Amino acid sequence: MPRAISLVRPDLTRCSDFLDCVSDFGGTPMDGSGIRDPTHPPVDQGDVTEFVAARLAEEDPATELPDGWVHCTSRWILDAETGEMLGFIATRHRLTPYLLEQGGHIGYSVRPMARRQGIASAALEIALLQAQELGINPVLITCDDDNPGSRRTIEKAGGELEDIRDGKRRYWIGDGPRPQA
Numbered sequence: 724m725p726r727a728i729s730l731v732r733p734d735l736t737r738c739s740d741f742l743d744c745v746s747d748f749g750g751t752p753m754d755g756s757g758i759r760d761p762t763h764p765p766v767d768q769g770d771v772t773e774f775v776a777a778r779l780a781e782e783d784p785a786t787e788l789p790d791g792w793v794h795c796t797s798r799w800i801l802d803a804e805t806g807e808m809l810g811f812i813a814t815r816h817r818l819t820p821y822l823l824e825q826g827g828h829i830g831y832s833v834r835p836m837a838r839r840q841g842i843a844s845a846a847l848e849i850a851l852l853q854a855q856e857l858g859i860n861p862v863l864i865t866c867d868d869d870n871p872g873s874r875r876t877i878e879k880a881g882g883e884l885e886d887i888r889d890g891k892r893r894y895w896i897g898d899g900p901r902p903q904a
């Protein structure tokens with residue numbers, strides 16, 4: 724049985740769990756976390772306060788964003804029973820030219836100690852429902868050609884490979900018209 728998970732909004736009351744989860748990545752990429760430079764993540768309560776506020780603002784369609792940025796719903800992946808933080812998943816509300824080529828709508832990562840237990844697959848299933856609620860159809864999800872775990876996660880979720888661009892496998896899920904680059 725895969726581990727039951729839930730997705731929750733970034734939340735300052737989970738600050739120490741968040742910092743623990745981030746440190747487990749050891750400076751490696753945390754796709755879907757909103758942490759752009761994994762070698763300089765938030766390290767204390769002050770950083771996390773600012774970080775959580777930024778994630779919540781980014782989700783709100785009323786927030787004005789700098790040119791080239793799109794609204795984005797970030798969620799923390801928790802163990803549904805223990806509340807332990809297991810990773811991150813985020814959904815960009817629309818595609819920019821860069822996201823259409825490389826980044827896609829949804830990004831995710833699972834902390835190293837929790838990998839290969841079905842966590843990314845379960846989180847993606849929920850995020851796809853949330854994407855549907857946001858009216859995103861089809862959803863684009865990409866991964867590096869040499870990332871078998873992410874590739875398998877997307878293919879299990881029904882991703883249809885369109886092509887590989889600059890080493891990125893580009894998959895679509897959903898029956899809406901596919902935007903063309």
Ligand SMILES: CC(C)(COP(=O)(O)OP(=O)(O)OC[C@H]1O[C@@H](n2cnc3c(N)ncnc32)[C@H](O)[C@@H]1OP(=O)(O)O)[C@@H](O)C(=O)NCCC(=O)NCCS
Nearest residue numbers: 754831832833838839840841842843844866871872873875
């Ligand atoms: C990719 C990643 C999110 C997978 O998370 P996960 O929770 O381990 O994935 P799951 O357990 O749901 O596994 C999904 C499928 O991929 C397979 N898989 C997972 N890791 C794998 C690996 N390293 N090599 C081969 N297959 C792998 C699993 O066996 C499973 O397939 P199955 O159900 O047929 O057995 C995780 O390895 C990670 O966070 N990596 C670093 C960040 C990253 O690459 N994010 C994705 C960017 S596109």
